[in-house]
Amino acid sequence: MSSQQPPHAELSWDSQGLPIATTFDDVYFSKTNGLAETRYVFLAHNQLAERWQNLRDNFFTIAETGFGTSLNFLCAWQLWQQHAPTTAQLHYISCEQYPLTRQDLLQALALWPELAPFANELLTQYQILGPGIYRFQFANGKVLLTLLIGDANESLPQLDGSVNAWFLDGFAPAKNPALWQPSLFQAMANKSTVGSTFSTFTAAGIVRRGLQAAGFTVSKVKGFGSKRDMLCGIKENTISSGTTTKTPWFDRPQPLQAAQAKQALVVGAGLAGASTAEALRLRGFKVTVLDQQTAPAEAASGNPQGVLYAKLSAHLTPLNQLVNQGYRFSLQWLNNIQQQLPQQPFWSACGVIQLAFNDKEAERQQAIINSGLYPESMVQAATAAMLSQLAGTEIKYPGLFFPEAGWVSPKQLSTSLLQQPGICFIPQAEIIDIQWQADAQQWYLTDHQQRQWQAPVVVIAGGTLSNQLKASRYLKLAAIRGQTSYFPVNEISQQLNTVICGDGYLAPAFAGQHLVGATFNHHTTTVALTAEDHLLNLNRLQQLAPNCYTACQQQQPTGFTTGRVGFRCTTPDFLPVIGPLVTEQAFIETYGDLRKNARQPFTQPAPYQPGLFVTTGHGSRGLISAPLAGEILACYVTGEPMPVSHELLAALHPSRFLVKDLIKRKR
Ligand SMILES: Cc1cc2nc3c(=O)[nH]c(=O)nc-3n(C[C@H](O)[C@H](O)[C@H](O)COP(=O)(O)OP(=O)(O)OC[C@H]3O[C@@H](n4cnc5c(N)ncnc54)[C@H](O)[C@@H]3O)c2cc1C
Ligand SMILES: C[S@@+](CC[C@H](N)C(=O)[O-])C[C@H]1O[C@@H](n2cnc3c(N)ncnc32)[C@H](O)[C@@H]1O
Known part of the structure; x- marks a missing residue:
């Protein structure tokens, strides 16, 4: 069988050993000093050291056009380690249409010995990737890299999250005009908040005018080394586009507020519950996982072995996005966790x-x-x-x-995850009731012995039983x-x-x-x-x-x-159910007019139950979907950028069943 490969970078190496992109006939970084150029153009002109020293939020997001050799990423990571609070997370999002092969990346990164500790960590996970969105965790989950593989003009609008600083680095506009389009600047504006900054090595008029038209205040400043000018700037206000969201029922709920305690309750100690607990633990949450059984992973996740099995397809459907991107996420996640917990073997990358x-x-x-x-x-x-x-x-x-694939012991994996600091596992706790108390801003969970637990965040991960509680009974499982x-x-x-x-x-x-x-x-x-x-x-x-x-x-x-x-727990469309839960009756009242006209625009936000989420319906591929689901839910809770596209989030959203029912007039 002949195999067709996804697009990747074609490189040549100059006499100094620096990489040149042959397709674009351009350099990846300055021939004088790439490291100094990155620090000057991108780090200093986004004032990152100062902003990180004074960071109050739990995370900070950089987005870049052109991941290339990862030099900007590694320099930003190094600076983050020097200046940011140790509890905070750096989100680094990078668009790349032509990823380097692993071998080329290895050669390029050998140029920077001082970045070796960061480069080595990246290289343990780096592989050339096909189109899609891929998240990688580094520095024990404190540095998160999200790669958007494809043309930035198409992939950036799919990003779900907002950006604090932009690195515009996609080859010179004269050599790569296809990148520097109004759609790119508009997507940047849509993902920016007041105070978002940008910088770029170029001072080309098309870039300056494009950014101004998208609402950025643009300054021309001295360029790096012998370069005369470069651009940097800020988004000083957000201009509402005036349009309503087409599907407000899939919009994100309010994240947890700063004043609320970082505490969560997870119902169900299988793969889905344990993965979610892990994602929240990495973000500093105290997580209590409750299960009606006497030990973790006694239901679907109780098998001694399961396969990390990617049933791919030739089409980029939501299901295939989930399989492909979930597979890549699980691979790096399992490698990381097995390395951290070597005494308990649960992952064999045997192929x-x-x-x-x-x-x-x-x-x-x-x-x-x-x-x-x-x-x-x-x-x-x-x-x-x-x-x-x-x-x-x-x-x-x-x-x-x-x-790279292999087998996992779901039983051993779930058990190991729940033994980590920050996670408390409570066996023999069958949750029979769940109530929100608005004055306390907390959920109260009651078990069959009338014991109670409380927290502002609850995740239902009950496998086939996930719709047995009143709050989630509308799920079709x-x-x-x-x-x-x-x-x-x-x-x-x-x-x-x-x-x-x-x-x-x-x-x-x-x-x-x-x-x-x-x-x-x-x-x-x-x-x-x-x-x-x-x-x-x-x-x-x-x-x-x-x-x-x-x-x-x-x-x-x-x-x-x-x-x-x-x-196995399955759903009518064979996709898992991952996301926030609504109040069923209020949802039907809010969007009842869908019965008359499925295309009617709505302005009302979805009636979410605050801080209540679900992860279930993982079918026969929980090893691929449950870890990514945990990451998605943690991002819902905190408001971080998502590891998957808008489109996929909508396809996984628990409200999809209610929307379909309304459109088909079944409710
Ligand atoms: C035979 C078989 C083979 C499989 N092989 C593979 C494979 O090779 N590869 C793969 O990727 N996947 C495989 N799967 C699928 C995978 O095992 C599942 O997708 C995954 O385990 C689902 O995890 P979960 O946490 O959602 O559900 P579960 O593991 O079922 O966990 C749900 C937990 O919630 C608890 N619970 C429910 N309600 C309550 C409540 N009210 N109060 C307290 N606790 C509650 C339950 O006790 C249970 O422990 C297989 C599944 C089966 C059955
Ligand atoms: C100057 S290099 C980036 C250097 C990189 N930031 C680094 O630190 O090594 C430009 C990158 O932009 C990528 N690129 C070019 N056009 C693109 C597009 N339309 N969408 C996404 N990436 C693109 C190229 O493949 C290349 O890797």
């Missing part, structure tokens, strides 16, 4: 094979490889012989190989039973190096046994293991790894006897 086990699947895989959306470092097409070598056992089909089967390691199976997926999956050994799964039963609530499902899993094993199957049959002629049953 994942997806078999083209029938014609339809082969066609789907070919379309993925031809789409130009995914770099080779992420997914490669391979023959059956190549896959057999990678897997360490004979494989009968060609397929795809994901070298269903349970799908799944059974996995286990078998002990044998001489053949112990050679298995990778996860193999087809119509199910087989994982390398963990704690002396393998896991094969999983069945899908829509209409049964049986919690006991069934012989029928064990047989289905045995057939899966035969398809995935015939030699392991034969060895297993010899070892256990009667077939599988051990395994586990769990219930």
